[in-house]
Amino acid sequence: xxxxxxxxxxxxxxxxxxxxxxxxxxxxxxxxxxxxxxxxxxxxxxxxxxxxxxxxxxxxxxxxxxxxxxxxxxxxxxxxxxxxxxxxxxxxxxxxxxxxxxxxxxxxxxxxxxxxxxxxxxxxxxxxxxxxxxxxxxxxxxxxxxxxxxxxxxxxxxxxxxxxxxxxxxxxxxxxxxxxxxxxxxxxxxxxxxxxxxxxxxxxxxxxxxxxxxxxxxxxxxxxxxxxxxxxxxxxxxxxxxxxxxxxxxxxxxxxxxxxxxxxxxxxxxxxxxxxxxxxxxxxxxxxxxxxxxxxxxxxxxxxxxxxxxxxxxxxxxxxxxxxxxxxxxxxxxxxxxxxxxxxxxxxxxxxxxxxxxxxxxxxxxxxxxxxxxxxxxxxxxxxxxxxxxxxxxxxxxxxxxxxxxxxxxxxxxxxxxxxxxxxxxxxxxxxxxxxxxxxxxxxxxxxxxxxxxxxxxxxxxxxxxxxxxxxxxxxxxxxxxxxxxxxxxxxxxxxxxxxxxxxxxxxxxxxxxxxxxxxxxxxxxxxxxxxxxxxxxxxxxxxxxxxxxxxxxxxxxxxxxxxxxxxxxxxxxxxxxxxxxxxxxxxxxxxxxxxxxxxxxxxxxxxxxxxxxxxxxxxxxxxxxxxxxxxxxxxxxxxxxxxxxxxxxxxxxxxxxxxxxxxxxxxxxxxxxxxxxxxxxxxxxxxxxxxxxxxxxxxxxxxxxxxxxxxxxxxxxxxxxxxxxxxxxxxxxxxxxxxxxxxxxxxxxxxxxxxxxxxxxxxxxxxxxxxxxxxxxxxxxxxxxxxxxxxxxxxxxxxxxxxxxxxxxxxxxxxxxxxxxxxxxxxxxxxxxxxxxxxxxxxxxxxxxxxxxxxxxxxxxxxxxxxxxxxxx
RNA sequence: GGGCGGCUAGCUCAGUUGGUUAGAGCGCCACAUUGACAUUGUGGAGGUCACAAGUUCGAAUCUUGUGUCGCCCACCA
Numbered sequence: 002x003x004x005x006x007x008x009x010x011x012x013x014x015x016x017x018x019x020x021x022x023x024x025x026x027x028x029x030x031x032x033x034x035x036x037x038x039x040x041x042x043x044x045x046x047x048x049x050x051x052x053x054x055x056x057x058x059x060x061x062x063x064x065x066x067x068x069x070x071x072x073x074x075x076x077x078x079x080x081x082x083x084x085x086x087x088x089x090x091x092x093x094x095x096x097x098x099x100x101x102x103x104x105x106x107x108x109x110x111x112x113x114x115x116x117x118x119x120x121x122x123x124x125x126x127x128x129x130x131x132x133x134x135x136x137x138x139x140x141x142x143x144x145x146x147x148x149x150x151x152x153x154x155x156x157x158x159x160x161x162x163x164x165x166x167x168x169x170x171x172x173x174x175x176x177x178x179x180x181x182x183x184x185x186x187x188x189x190x191x192x193x194x195x196x197x198x199x200x201x202x203x204x205x206x207x208x209x210x211x212x213x214x215x216x217x218x219x220x221x222x223x224x225x226x227x228x229x230x231x232x233x234x235x236x237x238x239x240x241x242x243x244x245x246x247x248x249x250x251x252x253x254x255x256x257x258x259x260x261x262x263x264x265x266x267x268x269x270x271x272x273x274x275x276x277x278x279x280x281x282x283x284x285x286x287x288x289x290x291x292x293x294x295x296x297x298x299x300x301x302x303x304x305x306x307x308x309x310x311x312x313x314x315x316x317x318x319x320x321x322x323x324x325x326x327x328x329x330x331x332x333x334x335x336x337x338x339x340x341x342x343x344x345x346x347x348x349x350x351x352x353x354x355x356x357x358x359x360x361x362x363x364x365x366x367x368x369x370x371x372x373x374x375x376x377x378x379x380x381x382x383x384x385x386x387x388x389x390x391x392x393x394x395x396x397x398x399x400x401x402x403x404x405x406x407x408x409x410x411x412x413x414x415x416x417x418x419x420x421x422x423x424x425x426x427x428x429x430x431x432x433x434x435x436x437x438x439x440x441x442x443x444x445x446x447x448x449x450x451x452x453x454x455x456x457x458x459x460x461x462x463x464x465x466x467x468x469x470x471x472x473x474x475x476x477x478x479x480x481x482x483x484x485x486x487x488x489x490x491x492x493x494x495x496x497x498x499x500x501x502x503x504x505x506x507x508x509x510x511x512x513x514x515x516x517x518x519x520x521x522x523x524x525x526x527x528x529x530x531x532x533x534x535x536x537x538x539x540x541x542x543x544x545x546x547x548x549x550x551x552x553x554x555x556x557x558x559x560x561x562x563x564x565x566x567x568x569x570x571x572x573x574x575x576x577x578x579x580x581x582x583x584x585x586x587x588x589x590x591x592x593x594x595x596x597x598x599x600x601x602x603x604x605x606x607x608x609x610x611x612x613x614x615x616x617x618x619x620x621x622x623x624x625x626x627x628x629x630x631x632x633x634x635x636x637x638x639x640x641x642x643x644x645x646x647x648x649x650x651x652x653x654x655x656x657x658x659x660x661x662x663x664x665x666x667x668x669x670x671x672x673x674x675x676x677x678x679x680x681x682x683x684x685x686x687x688x689x690x691x692x693x694x695x696x697x698x699x700x701x702x703x704x705x706x707x708x709x710x711x712x713x714x715x716x717x718x719x720x721x722x723x724x725x726x727x728x729x730x731x732x733x734x735x736x737x738x739x740x741x742x743x744x745x746x747x748x749x750x751x752x753x754x755x756x757x758x759x760x761x762x763x764x765x766x767x768x769x770x771x772x773x774x775x776x777x778x779x780x781x782x783x784x785x786x787x788x789x790x791x792x793x794x795x796x797x798x799x800x801x802x803x804x805x806x807x808x809x810x811x812x813x814x815x816x817x818x819x820x821x822x823x824x825x826x827x828x829x830x831x832x833x834x835x836x837x838x839x840x841x842x843x844x845x846x847x848x849x850x851x852x853x854x855x856x857x858x859x860x861x862x863x864x865x866x867x868x869x870x871x872x873x874x875x
Numbered sequence: 876g877g878g879c880g881g882c883u884a885g886c887u888c889a890g891u892u893g894g895u896u897a898g899a900g901c902g903c904c905a906c907a908u909u910g911a912c913a914u915u916g917u918g919g920a921g922g923u924c925a926c927a928a929g930u931u932c933g934a935a936u937c938u939u940g941u942g943u944c945g946c947c948c949a950c951c952a
Contacts, residue, residue: 010914198950205951220952233952270951278952287952348950403879407947410878414948498947531945563888563900568880569946571887579901582914593911640889644899659911735918741906742918748907826896839932847894847933854895 007595007699011588013552013581016695021138024694029708030145032082035075036708043074044082044484046468047144048492048500049152051090052126053097056136057534058526058560058572059493061544064140065557066523066639067491071143072687073634074488076711082484083143084471086150087130091427091460092195096187096354098122098426115425122426139545141553141690143707148480150471152463153428160470161463162431162443164511169441173373173384173510174420176432176439178365180282180289181419182350185307186357189423190366192459193416194499195353203347206330207275208338210254210261215244217340219274221347223333224325227257227313228302231280233291236265238276255329257314264295284361303360322360367421367430367456371506377513387509388412388502397505399520400637401567404497411498420459427457464500465507468516487517489637494522494567521637524569526560531571542572551581554689558583561688562643583647584692587685590655591696594678597662598671601700606714609676610669614730614765617723619658622649623677624717630684631713639688646684654681657731664771675700680712729761730768733797737773740801751776755785755800762797798864820865827858 028034032042045067050060067083075081095110098121102108110118130151137144150157168174181190203221210218216232234241244263252259268291269278282292282299292299302313309317309325316332317325333339350359371385382390389412391397392405399405421430433440433451440446445453466474468490472481490501501520508516525533534541547556558580564570595601611617626649633642654677662670679700686693686706697706737754746752754775756762762769766778785800830851833839840848 007911009912218952222952273951280952285952287950345951350950407879410948495947565889568888573887573901575901576887578914582912585914586912589912589915591911596911636891638891641891644889648899655912656916738917739919745906748917830895833932836932842932843894850895858896 007592009589009592011552011585011692011695013554013584013691014549017139017141017548017553017691020691020694021141024143024705024707025138025146027705027707029075029705030083030143031147032080032145035080037078037710039078039080041079042082042483042488043071043077043079044084044487045071045489045491046084046471046487047086047142048490048496049086049088049150049464049467050133051093052087052129052133053090053093054129055132055541056544057541058544059534060136061140061547061556062523062526062560062564062570063491063493064137064142065560066521068140068142068557068690069561069634069639069687070489070491070637072690072707073711075143075707076683076686076709078710080483082145082148082480084148084150084484085134085137085142085144085146086152086467086471087126087133088464089126089151089153089427089460091422091424091457092187092189092191092354093460094122094126095424095426098125101125110425119425136545139548139553140557143690148471152460152467156473157463157470158428159443160466160474161428161458163475164462164466164507165431165458166441166443167511168369171375173370173375174367175370176365176367178363179368179417179419180284180286180361180363181366182286182352182359183305183362183364184352184355184357185305185360187352187355188305190364190419190421191352191354191359192419192461196350196359197353198348199351200346201349203345203349205274205341205343205345206333206339207341207343208333209340210249210259210338211252212336212338214249214252214261216241216263216277217275218277218279219341220279221345222322222326223255223329224309224313224317224322225281225284225302226279226329227255227259227309227317228281228283228300229259229261229279230282230298230300231262231264231292231295233264233266233269233278233280233295234276235269235271236267238269238271241277255314255332256316259300262295262297264291264297266291266294283363286361289361289363299363301363303362305362305364307358307360366419367432369418369420371415371417384506384510385412385415388415388506391505391509391515396515397518397520400522401565404494404520404522404567407497408502412502415502418459420462421454421456422459423455424457427460428463430454430456430458461499461503462507465503466511468504469508469512474512485512486515489519489521490517491521491523493525495525497522519637522567524564524567527569527571531569547574547577551577552584552691554584554692555581558643558688561639562647563640565640566637583651584689586651586655587681587689588692588696590650590659591678591682591699593659594674595696595699597666598674599668600671601675603679603701604672604676606676608672609718611673611718612669613661613665614723614727614761615658615661615665615768616669616673617720618727619654619677620673620718621720621724622653623680624714624719627680627684627713628717631711634687643688646681646688650681650685660772661768664767682706683709683712726761730765733760733762733799734769734773736799737769737775737801740799741774746774748774750774752801753777753779755779755781757781757784757798757800760797820862823858823861823865827855827862830855830858 024030047067048063050056071081071083099110102110102121113121165174182193182196184191205219205221206223207217207219208223209216218232220226234245241263245265246263248260248262250260252261269276280288280291280297282288282297283301284303300312302310303322304310307322309320309322311318313325317328320328351357352359369384372383374381374383377387389409392399392408399408431441431443432454433446434454435450435452440451445451468487469481469485472478472485474481490504492500504516508514528534528542544556555577559577609620611620626645630642630645633645662674682693682697683706690707694706741752751774756778762778763780769775769778784798834851834855
């Protein structure tokens with residue numbers, strides 16, 4: 002593109018797709034193709050998006066942050082891998098397709114049959130996958146597509162089976178008949194974390210099983226009481242002590258016969274209700290625990306269809322739980338057994354996906370035993386202890402740190418994990434049965450008559466081994482040895498417990514190493530009302546809309562700058578628009594540099610020949626900046642790095658140096674301009690890859706910015722003296738501008754300035770003239786007579802001749818105000834300095850600077866006084 | 876019930892081990908319109924850092940308590 006053809010405004014949509022195609026074609030997303038020797042590695046595995054639809058802003062944040070990490074590390078000359086993939090998300094996808102199926106065709110999955118249903122799900126998953134991949138590209142994500150994985154593909158299926166077999170062989174996976182969370186609507190088990198509690202109104206009935214029974218109990222679900230086998234009381238409860246250990250046989254209750262043993266259990270709260278708890282071992286996880294402790298019988302009275310079973314007795318058998326409840330309450334009323342009815346708010350357990358009401362019931366399922374002891378490196382450990390140690394030892398660092406507490410809280414309370422699901426979409430459990438035999442393997446067993454378990458695995462089982470399965474495990478691939486453990490896991494804090502814990506659990510056990518060294522948790526992107534964006538709320542903003550309007554770069558910046566890890570952010574269109582303005586600013590800065598310099602080329606450090614104060618200042622500032630932002634990025638402080646870069650780019654480079662460059666033309670200036678532009682583009686590249694790569698073509702059409710080495714001067718040119726002097730010059734110029742502004746002088750109107758005293762301005766009169774709109778600049782030692790308005794900068798007094806523009810009263814007021822604040826400040830400093838203890842304890846630097854400030858404030862005071870006098874005289 | 880977090884300018888939020896007179900972006904007010912950029916420039920106003928007590932020479936920052944909003948976990952049967 003010839004110089005003069007650079008458009009005035011940057012239109013993202015004109016460039017982004019082409020740039021992404023160029024990157025992809027270059028092959029550099031794949032670390033095998035990266036140029037140069039690279040000793041260190043940096044690897045991230047993309048948290049696989051669910052193939053349930055499209056990406057939302059939460060994904061956009063994830064992609065933006067991870068791409069910044071990845072591009073930064075790639076430029077830092079590390080062997081950098083970002084591995085993409087998608088998650089079949091068994092229950093979520095299955096539920097979604099079932100919903101669509103029911104809406105459009107009025108059918109259930111059972112109407113279609115396993116094969117046809119799976120076909121439909123796969124079609125849906127494929128479409129969704131393609132959409133997701135396209136959206137990742139639009140965001141500019143530099144993912145190595147050649148390594149893309151899917152939780153349900155052949156390699157991952159192999160890894161899942163291998164993990165299952167290993168855990169089974171080690172006795173960490175077992176099949177057992179236990180009370181699990183059953184979702185009658187979704188017709189599957191679910192784990193504890195897939196439960197969501199809903200507040201509903203309920204009636205708490207207090208009653209006795211029969212007139213003869215000595216203890217009253219309370220329940221919101223009287224229908225389950227036909228399954229009771231015990232009443233639990235607190236061991237110290239005097240009211241019931243005499244009954245402990247007794248069994249009441251053959252109680253006639255709601256049409257069936259029950260027998261109730263009174264047991265003492267510490268978990269019972271004697272102050273709640275009657276202090277006695279009817280124990281229903283088959284339909285409550287808590288009661289099941291009590292039953293286990295006391296060896297109580299289990300009686301299942303609710304079936305998988307959610308209706309009462311035959312065992313519940315003829316009065317309620319076959320009825321829904323709701324009907325059964327009415328029946329039992331009616332029966333209790335007739336028998337006069339109800340003692341109290343009380344309206345309460347009940348937390349109803351429902352399934353996250355289907356919304357069905359959870360019915361705990363005993364079933365034969367597969368579990369991971371988290372407390373089974375085994376040997377590891379000569380120590381006795383459990384899966385639970387390994388998971389705790391990984392973070393406690395510092396092998397894994399969580400950012401922000403405070404989430405470690407939540408991690409431990411959750412791991413400490415970990416219970417055996419039910420991993421089997423009665424779904425069709427997912428990893429089939431690698432267990433085969435023949436009569437009494439059972440076979441576990443990665444391949445089906447030899448011989449006739451084997452039947453594979455019809456259940457599938459919880460989706461988190463396969464994502465739990467995601468870092469290693471994507472890198473080739475169980476094969477000992479070179480990818481696995483090169484990139485595992487991965488450097489960072491970047492994800493939302495909302496799935497810390499769902500996923501992060503599971504990954505640590507599974508991976509530390511299987512590979513005896515952590516899955517990642519750092520966990521970076523981003524916050525949630527909320528809508529303008531502060532609500533969580535979610536599929537179910539249907540308030541998802543498509544990131545593609547933002548990209549279409551303002552560009553991917555602006556979208557990325559708006560999601561990264563001004564937000565901190567672990568904290569939520571509200572999305573506003575104005576913010577995105579603001580960063581679009583900044584991308585355009587960078588474009589125009591570049592446009593100016595490229596059009597004003599003689600020859601566009603790389604400038605080496607050694608070619609710099611700073612001459613003027615401005616040269617020395619901007620280079621010094623820049624060299625401070627490069628250290629700061631590199632440190633910030635290494636420390637995952639993206640927002641701060643971005644803010645500092647923005648400040649330098651706009652407020653220092655554009656607003657000051659570029660303006661000065663216009664009046665100090667020459668090859669020295671050109672070199673500095675090019676030097677800074679090139680490096681700024683490199684620094685901005687991780688944040689805004691598209692616009693920087695587009696501009697970069699003008700500087701170097703041969704090499705992509707994406708694989709440019711991160712610039713960092715070995716010997717920084719930090720010139721504190723130049724910085725101090727330049728700040729003085731800036732302040733002087735601002736002071737003159739201020740005076741002009743206060744008196745409404747048009748920017749083009751030149752004014753005459755007389756400066757009293759020694760000042761940096763003296764050495765840079767042309768800069769002052771150009772940047773402050775000054776015609777004649779005169780330096781003298783005495784205060785001149787005549788009409789002047791004046792302002793004070795440090796110890797320099799400016800007299801700006803502005804005939805007829807002086808507003809005496811306003812000036813007086815302003816000076817008085819200024820005097821007051823200066824006096825207050827001087828007083829406060831004086832007080833502190835008078836304090837002996839302070840002077841002895843405070844650091845020298847602080848005391849010295851306070852002394853200096855105090856002296857300066859006193860000088861300023863005398864100047865203000867003289868000005869006040871002159872204003873009053875005239 | 877247990878735990879965690881927020882409360883800083885009109886709005887959205889930074890503020891890294893306590894240290895000069897607390898910051899940014901947006902918004903607002905005034906002025907400016909052909910030479911990189913109006914997706915702009917220049918200048919300005921605006922804050923008892925939720926409240927209270929304490930520690931300290933010094934607190935937005937540390938301690939304790941209070942208020943308020945939010946999140947997570949538990950689930951009282």
